[in-house]
Amino acid sequence: MKRQKRDKLSRAHAKGYQAGINGRSKDICPFQTSDARSQWLGGWREALSDRQLGLSYK
Secondary structure (H helix, E strand, O other), X not given: OOOOOOOHXXXXXXXXXXXXXXXXXXXXXXXXXXXXXXXXHHHHHHHHHHHHXXXXXX
């Protein structure tokens, strides 16, 4: 049975969240298209607010 790939936008959001929770800069966003970039930055911003609340994976 084939596994479905997650769509690219949700994957971009998840990668941005991981970058943000690990304290990386938003300047390292690897996406060039505006949709994927905005999803990545959205995940990054969400991670920053989670870090302020005390959540961390370290």
